[in-house]
Amino acid sequence: MWGLSRCLRVPRGRLLLLPAGVQRSFSSVSPTPHICIVGSGPAGFYTAQHILRHNPQAQVDIYEKLPVPFGLVRFGVAPDHPEVKNVINTFTQTARSERCTFLGNVTVGRDVTVEELQGAYHAVVLSYGAEDKRELGIPGEELPGVHSARDFVGWYNGLPDNRHLHPDLSCDTAVILGQGNVALDIARILLSPVDILRKTDITQTALDALSQSRIRRVWMVGRRGPLQVAFTIKELREMINLPGTRPKLDPADYVGLEKASKDLPRPRKRLTELLVKAALEKPGQKVAANWAQAEREWGLRFLRSPLAVLPSEDGKRAARIRLSVTRLEGSGETAVAVPTGQVENISCGLIFSSIGYKSVSISSTVPFLPQQGVIPNSMGRVEGIPGLYCSGWVKRGPTGVITTTMTDSFDTAQAILEDVQLGALNWSEPRPGSVAIRELLHLRGIQPVSFSDWEKIDEAETAKGLAVGKPREKILDTEEMLQLVCR
């Protein structure tokens, strides 16, 4: 449609310098703002949605590393929270718009560079999330039996990279370091009755392993106190009511807390009240009966900061975690844990470090703050690089729910819309968009996966799931996905 065949042969990295003839051939076409988004998680889709909705000309192309879209909605959100995944319906509508193109199976920074994208588009939005994990940096972290939350979550959610994790669930106690919502997700997956999980889109591999699991007790360990837990009330309530499982909360940790939380903002106050209730009050009949019969338990340990993973006698596996006992300096959300000098060990065969995700840099030409793991920006405009934007976890850091990501993506989209309107993006000067990038990819032997290709994968997964009473059975191997698409 752009009559671009000549432009397609521009050598790698030179797209900005389109041959003069090509430039002229564009001028007869009415200009369209061509916008490229890197990453198809909530940030990518919400940014696309807002742009398409508020600029009736814009063409938005979404590049995604995996053959399948939706980022952490597919690979992060717990399988027993299907309602959270309803956002996929809205994302699907966005992707089906004729002004939106999905190009999966394209890793930006490897298959195509950010600079090449900048050459082909008026604006590039980096929405590639936080793919890495934050390291604990303690001795013994590399021992078998120690896993990052990221890998374990990826394993039960079918992330291709993590399909060979094989966590050994034959011990009776697991320790999760960190007290965020991801820690609660992991605890819940480890302790849930398998019959509940069987009806979800958890992978069959994980289901098989979990049905053989001998884990009876899960500790979630925080370096700060009960007033600083990072998880939220809905998730805590779910844990307290989890069938076949009882909380093991030390009353001493909770005495006097209700008074201390009296003047806190409502969310923290209600969360604390629920913790106190679970720890100190007699539960109602139904809950009491569940707790009495429960064979599995979970608990929270506070003021303990991880020091080292200690190996088993043969040195082959993790057997204990050594914790530094801390005390708080300051109060409230900003209280800091400082070591008291005391240490404590917990015996456990399995350790998960759930202390957060981390973004990585995908191009040396894009500014990046490694300490915070974010791209420096103001309102989503990448500092010092006109036409380059960011949204989602790579913009804000790896915290916040989908709603938070939605809001900040709308902000970024708004900045782009304003810049388009103000003429800051030179969008009256045509850009080739995906046509040029496809050609580059072709030359490099990369076959992008379209949204209708994904719908074929989706269909195959759903059909496979249906056969075993699950909403879907995820395909774990990218090769297998690509074969499905090629057929």
Place this chain on the structure above:
Amino acid sequence: MAAANKLLGISRCLLGSSRLGVPAVRTVMCPRSSRLGPGHIRAFSSEDKVTVKFINRDGETLVAQGKVGESLLDVVVEKNLDIDGFGACEGTLACSTCHLIFEDHIFQQLDPITDEEMDMLDLAYGLTDTSRLGCQICLKKSMNGMTVKVPESVADVRQAVDMGKSS
């Protein structure tokens, strides 16, 4: 293609969560909810209609009519009201994007709030004393003419909490 027009103007009801095999477990089923499939056309008398004014984020007033028993989320979806990001979880109490602020006298007569709604509401940005989640509020005749306000931003307070952290 119709797809472009459909973009975001979509009715989530018609999309149907069954496509994903996702049960809308906690969807409020208002007593006379209109969550009927296509083809199920019911005759409503004008008495069944309730007019609601939504004050959008930019201050603009959107006026829409819904039927008694429908939720405010149903109204926004069916009438295609242009409220960015509204109803992300499709009424399953898993987001707080349907947060609305009510007039005092209307707020007083709403059905009591459940713990689950309160849990989600706690995460809504710009929480007020008369806030509720729109997907949990079903239209009654007495609500005719009421005004509800969309809070300025749907930002989740988890962000504020997260950002306040030291590390």
